[in-house]
Amino acid sequence: MKWLRVANIEKYDVVGAFNEFDSLYWKKSNFSIKVGDIVYLYVGRPISKVMYKTLCTKDNCKSSEPEGQKDIKYWLENNSSGEYDCVELKLLQKYDGEGLSLNDLQQRSLINGNIQGAFKEQNYEELFEYITDKFDSAAINVDQLIEEYEIGTDEFKSGYEKELLIKARVNQGYFRDLLKSKYKQCCLCGVDDSGLLIASHIKPWSVSDKNEKVDINNGLLLCPNHDKLFDGGYISFDEFGNILVSKKLSERNKMFMNINRDMRVDINNQNRDYFEYHRKHIFK
16 A cells, blocks of 8 residues: 655654664554555645655654654654554655655646545555656666666766766755745845856765754755855855955956855854855855
8 A cells, every 4th residue: 555644844854863763653543554565755835846766674663763753853843742542654765856845746737636645556556656757767767876876987987977966866856845935036136046056065965974964054045056156166255245356266257257345144053053164165
């Protein structure tokens, strides 16, 4: 049996939890999920997308067990439900591609309204067939990429091209969705065409830990020009959020790249250390 369950990311950071753990206890509620069932997880607003494929490996757990408490730091609201019945969900696959947003599913007439509670395969056969195909296609693509790495040179397998590919995949997924929801346009110039916006890490991906890689406070939404300048260390921001411009950037190129001294970003306690890292290690 296949299920679709909802993850309320405003109450529980399921993305952070699955970045750290390969299995989680999930509240059973009144749904008869059994060992061996496939459970897809829909992450609610602001993501609004089916993101995870999991396998039920236990169906008689209690939230008070040690395994049920290991992810307590990811509860963004006090989890005051007391002890409750759980199932254990083992992560099989994360989906970073297109086509599984709430809007996509509605446009294809696979669902009406919002996704709430739990959907069961026998009641939504076309929906589950579509979701399954999306995950299966993505899995095939990953296998093909791995095969290409093995065929390629050692320099490619461990080099810059591989890092760019990984960054691109993350950029298409959760991190970019969060930044788009927060900023909606380039943080510096106001470009708002979604196809032109890039999720740029403040502390670079290559030196960030797995939590920093998807921390919304470690990101800016930038147009291609400003992403290139920021990533390359030609611009940064002081402790008050005012733009810093490298002496390596000529006045002529400042004009062409749309840089002016009035540009600024918001600095707060959550992103302050990331910007400090950028100033010390990336800014030229």
